Amino acid sequence: MGSVLTEAGDLGISASRGSQHTESGLSAHQVSPGHGTLVLRARSVSKRFAGRAVLDELDLDLRGGEVLGLLGHNGSGKSTFVKILSGFHRPEPGAELTVCGATLRQGAAAGNDPARRPMSFVHQDLALVGAASVAENFAVGRYLRGRGGAISWRAERRRLAAALERFGMALRPDQPVAELSDTDRALLAIARAVDRIATTPRGGVLVLDEPTASLPRDGAARVFAAVRSLTGMGIGVLLVTHNIAEVQTHTDRVVVLRDGRQVLASGTPGLSRRRLIEAMVPDLAAGGAVPIRTTRRAAPRPDAREVLLEVRDLSGARVSGVSFQARAGEIVGLTGLLGSGFNEVPYLLFGAAPARAGVIRLRGSEVELARLSPGRAIRAGLCLVPADRARRAAVLEAPTADNVTLGNLGRHVRTGLLRRPDLLRHATGMLRDAGVQPVAPLRELSTLSGGNQQKAVLAKWLDREPTVLLLDEPVQGVDVASRVQIMERLAGLARAGAAIVLASVETEDLAALCDTVLVFALGRLTERLAGVDLTARGILDASHREAG
Amino acid sequence: MTRRVGLLASWLVMIVIFGWLRPEEFLNTGTASAVLSSQAPLLILALGLLPALTSGVLDLSAPAALGLAVTLVGELNVVHHWPLWATAVAVLACGVLVGALNAVFIVAAGVDPIVVTLGTGTLLGGVAIGVNIVPTAGISPWLVQLTRYQVLGVQLVFYLALALAVVTWWFAVFRPAGRQLFFVGAGPEVAALTGLNVAAYRAGALVYGSVVASVAGILLAGTLGSADPTIGPTYLLPVFACIFLGATTITPGRFNAWGTVIATYFLTTGVTGLELLGLSGWVNQVFYGASLVLAATASRMTARARRPRLSPRRSARRPRPRGHPARPERIAGSGTVPPGGDLGRD
Numbered sequence: 001m002g003s004v005l006t007e008a009g010d011l012g013i014s015a016s017r018g019s020q021h022t023e024s025g026l027s028a029h030q031v032s033p034g035h036g037t038l039v040l041r042a043r044s045v046s047k048r049f050a051g052r053a054v055l056d057e058l059d060l061d062l063r064g065g066e067v068l069g070l071l072g073h074n075g076s077g078k079s080t081f082v083k084i085l086s087g088f089h090r091p092e093p094g095a096e097l098t099v100c101g102a103t104l105r106q107g108a109a110a111g112n113d114p115a116r117r118p119m120s121f122v123h124q125d126l127a128l129v130g131a132a133s134v135a136e137n138f139a140v141g142r143y144l145r146g147r148g149g150a151i152s153w154r155a156e157r158r159r160l161a162a163a164l165e166r167f168g169m170a171l172r173p174d175q176p177v178a179e180l181s182d183t184d185r186a187l188l189a190i191a192r193a194v195d196r197i198a199t200t201p202r203g204g205v206l207v208l209d210e211p212t213a214s215l216p217r218d219g220a221a222r223v224f225a226a227v228r229s230l231t232g233m234g235i236g237v238l239l240v241t242h243n244i245a246e247v248q249t250h251t252d253r254v255v256v257l258r259d260g261r262q263v264l265a266s267g268t269p270g271l272s273r274r275r276l277i278e279a280m281v282p283d284l285a286a287g288g289a290v291p292i293r294t295t296r297r298a299a300p301r302p303d304a305r306e307v308l309l310e311v312r313d314l315s316g317a318r319v320s321g322v323s324f325q326a327r328a329g330e331i332v333g334l335t336g337l338l339g340s341g342f343n344e345v346p347y348l349l350f351g352a353a354p355a356r357a358g359v360i361r362l363r364g365s366e367v368e369l370a371r372l373s374p375g376r377a378i379r380a381g382l383c384l385v386p387a388d389r390a391r392r393a394a395v396l397e398a399p400t401a402d403n404v405t406l407g408n409l410g411r412h413v414r415t416g417l418l419r420r421p422d423l424l425r426h427a428t429g430m431l432r433d434a435g436v437q438p439v440a441p442l443r444e445l446s447t448l449s450g451g452n453q454q455k456a457v458l459a460k461w462l463d464r465e466p467t468v469l470l471l472d473e474p475v476q477g478v479d480v481a482s483r484v485q486i487m488e489r490l491a492g493l494a495r496a497g498a499a500i501v502l503a504s505v506e507t508e509d510l511a512a513l514c515d516t517v518l519v520f521a522l523g524r525l526t527e528r529l530a531g532v533d534l535t536a537r538g539i540l541d542a543s544h545r546e547a548g
Numbered sequence: 549m550t551r552r553v554g555l556l557a558s559w560l561v562m563i564v565i566f567g568w569l570r571p572e573e574f575l576n577t578g579t580a581s582a583v584l585s586s587q588a589p590l591l592i593l594a595l596g597l598l599p600a601l602t603s604g605v606l607d608l609s610a611p612a613a614l615g616l617a618v619t620l621v622g623e624l625n626v627v628h629h630w631p632l633w634a635t636a637v638a639v640l641a642c643g644v645l646v647g648a649l650n651a652v653f654i655v656a657a658g659v660d661p662i663v664v665t666l667g668t669g670t671l672l673g674g675v676a677i678g679v680n681i682v683p684t685a686g687i688s689p690w691l692v693q694l695t696r697y698q699v700l701g702v703q704l705v706f707y708l709a710l711a712l713a714v715v716t717w718w719f720a721v722f723r724p725a726g727r728q729l730f731f732v733g734a735g736p737e738v739a740a741l742t743g744l745n746v747a748a749y750r751a752g753a754l755v756y757g758s759v760v761a762s763v764a765g766i767l768l769a770g771t772l773g774s775a776d777p778t779i780g781p782t783y784l785l786p787v788f789a790c791i792f793l794g795a796t797t798i799t800p801g802r803f804n805a806w807g808t809v810i811a812t813y814f815l816t817t818g819v820t821g822l823e824l825l826g827l828s829g830w831v832n833q834v835f836y837g838a839s840l841v842l843a844a845t846a847s848r849m850t851a852r853a854r855r856p857r858l859s860p861r862r863s864a865r866r867p868r869p870r871g872h873p874a875r876p877e878r879i880a881g882s883g884t885v886p887p888g889g890d891l892g893r894d
Contacts, residue, residue: 352740374741374742375743378742379743386737388737392735392737395735398731406728406738410724418723
């Protein structure tokens, strides 16, 4: 959301200056103007949401010609900082932000005139329109005008050609962006962003927010080669990422954030992966205790139990050759870096995304993959709690009772009629068991807090008493208390004999809750962690081992 | 509560105003009977469209299906001397066919329903004129007498429309399928991931709408006693004005049967009253057109007003009135499910 706003803002304002643009793309006077000078200076930048500091007194310097990695795990505050830079969030009073020597005005009214804000953003979604051509996407909002104010497409094409050449890309200007590879799309977005800042003589700042998360390895390498070439122009690059290998290979310096605080700032050369992981993940032994582990330990060893789910060589759009099994009472975690494909697996197993190949066995009997659909999966005893609550898990504007009973309306029908009092009574019981506050079945689900919404969604599925429960990021955007409640409910379900498959990037939750964690990299299952290896650090370490 | 009965109150106020301005012409049983009876086929058509709209599919072709049904009644029953029962069977079969045709393009092929039904609606209008370009009089007297049979001074079609309203309300509130249909429209992905067959619900709703439109066509032919092949398109605007205005009342923000009943008679009363004031001819279109826009606006405002204060993160999203006929989104994955992960395929 933020990305689109910024991108549009950037482009909109610069249109008025379009006619003054040089048409050679990156002409000689722009090379190395800001080399070594401070292009971005941040002091005491904080941000609080509902009293909680998500970003706490961040100080950061970026010089022209350098690549600075901003590294952090989920919720570390790195996205919040990007959103402050882009003007989407306003920082707490006392913050100081200067870009190329000029104070950054805050708030939505700050204006995005490149002269005052010589800063450009490439967000993970790239903000490209698939149906529009390469040239249209490149030019959007900053059109070069010819006679009579009409867009000069000839000038646009010259400018595009120069920009593409710089990045070694051979794209036809008329090609629809939807036909491009992911790598070419990322490069086009970067080329466009650079085109927007190259016009200022004082250098500029390019912010790359997880630009390579969904790229194959060679694609990422091309993107970083392009990024490196920019530094020669005096542009400072802020690379926001959670990928340690990227930071190690492609940055000059790194700032590590954890829980909104800067925990490490250092030159990258010589910095070990271990050191970075230790900075990103707190030492659990030193106090970050999660209470779930003890309850899990009480469960009997699952090895002797029945195998409820067996997956062999499962392939989908992003993962291939995935094999694992889950026994009764076992919690299997799936994790990896963003874009590694691990979170596709629950949807493949549920028939919500088409599987290309593989064998799925439930309680020993094979599921016909070609005919697998959510309806069949549910009848076979599978349930899925999807990640996107507002779109896929619940209709927020419907009453809570209707949401939680949707999957099982048949049980409230007597003589052809839906017994509303019966349904409400049952829903009330479900909400109470799930610890949803308030227990108000007739209230719209949207009036509940995120944590309570999620507990209600989980209750909907637990009501069906699944044999195998699949979850994708079940505690995303959930407060700490609800998080513990949800995890304890999952542990309870496992104790009762169900198998759970839990896809998540929350390493600490996985370490606390799971019996086995499967780590994915580049679409493949690369490592299995269990027993003493199963720690938050171990998971993070394994995630980064293969991804580099 | 004000919002729930606001339209009903406005209707009563309107009756009082017209009654005061034109006591003789307006306040008599003849006018009341004419208002209630003449618009019953419109009400039936509107009620038939509710399931499709609830499931998130806007069917613009139903008025043309009604027009085709009227024409076929004239052609088969009068010109070709088919018995009434055979005519009815053929007309209803035609309704099933039209709904199935729409379903193939909208549900199976995933084309935008507005585009598809605008096309099929125009197509059906052409077919109706092709079948018989001139109005046919002499519809089976049995049908005419049946539909015009008066109970308490009002024609039977009105009671049929009321019965359909009861059934529609009952289905939406007391049948699991009715509850699930709402989720199919309000959260297609939620419905699909709950194991509901989104495509089947939408296809079923489309076929149902066309069949009901055909029934309305048969009844209309009966009340008019003749078959005019150009009558279908004149129902397009009124029917959606009734439905959207109906969504502002009783259960505001949702398409609902009793709201549609009230809205239909609110609009008819308005038009009749204005005509009695001497504003005939142009007033029909102006009144219906204005009502449609105002109804849609009011519907949106009610949905927004009912929405509680949003959390900061959610406020950035554009609020959508619930149950509004969004185009059935391609339920392909975003984020977690890769493109091509089409949940709607089952």
